[in-house]
Amino acid sequence: MTNKGFEILLGGMPVQTSKFTWDISLNMSTNKNKLVEVIEVLTTLCLPQPTRALPRVWATVSGGYGDIYATTYERNESGQMVVTDAGLFRAAAEKKLVGNYQPDWVGGLNMPSPMEGCLSGSLLMPASAEVYSGADAGLDATGVSERSLEYREGGVIIDGVRADSTANTVSISSQQYWGSYSGIGENYIFDRTQYKAS
Numbered sequence: 001m002t003n004k005g006f007e008i009l010l011g012g013m014p015v016q017t018s019k020f021t022w023d024i025s026l027n028m029s030t031n032k033n034k035l036v037e038v039i040e041v042l043t044t045l046c047l048p049q050p051t052r053a054l055p056r057v058w059a060t061v062s063g064g065y066g067d068i069y070a071t072t073y074e075r076n077e078s079g080q081m082v083v084t085d086a087g088l089f090r091a092a093a094e095k096k097l098v099g100n101y102q103p104d105w106v107g108g109l110n111m112p113s114p115m116e117g118c119l120s121g122s123l124l125m126p127a128s129a130e131v132y133s134g135a136d137a138g139l140d141a142t143g144v145s146e147r148s149l150e151y152r153e154g155g156v157i158i159d160g161v162r163a164d165s166t167a168n169t170v171s172i173s174s175q176q177y178w179g180s181y182s183g184i185g186e187n188y189i190f191d192r193t194q195y196k197a198s
């Protein structure tokens with residue numbers, strides 16, 4: 001494993017008097033890693049995770065630690081979505097890289113209290129990382145999420161083609177749609193950028 005990154009810390013005292021001082025500091029760090037090798041007989045190592053999770057977190061040679069691989073839609077050479085003969089979503093044969101759970105950078109802003117009893121605070125800002133939401137997938141699959149209310153009246157025809165490139169014309173129920181949709185892991189990969197204040 002190789003790691004390359006940097007950290008910057010800036011600080012100052014915007015206000016200073018005989019009775020009052022105000023300190024402020026800002027820091028930012030970033031780290032990029034690359035897996036050079038695992039062991040002689042392996043090129044990929046699957047990291048611990050829930051056994052029922054659709055995605056897999058793999059450490060792959062030449063890849064990054066924490067890379068997320070998930071099921072994606074099968075598409076033909078024209079980029080059209082391919083569905084099954086029953087009109088359901090079809091997952092591609094192999095999982096694909098859809099993100100990484102490590103943030104691209106982490107930053108923080110800190111302002112200690114200038115005097116006892118005064119307001120102080122800090123702000124933590126990890127940015128640009130991805131996360132898989134098994135909760136959302138489960139809610140959609142069981143029909144208890146708000147968006148799974150869609151298509152309950154009249155069903156839906158997925159805009160796609162069959163394996164022979166003919167247009168899909170099969171109407172499916174809301175239950176079939178969301179049951180099939182929830183089986184595609186890429187639908188539940190979200191940006192986990194967050195801000196934490198204290």
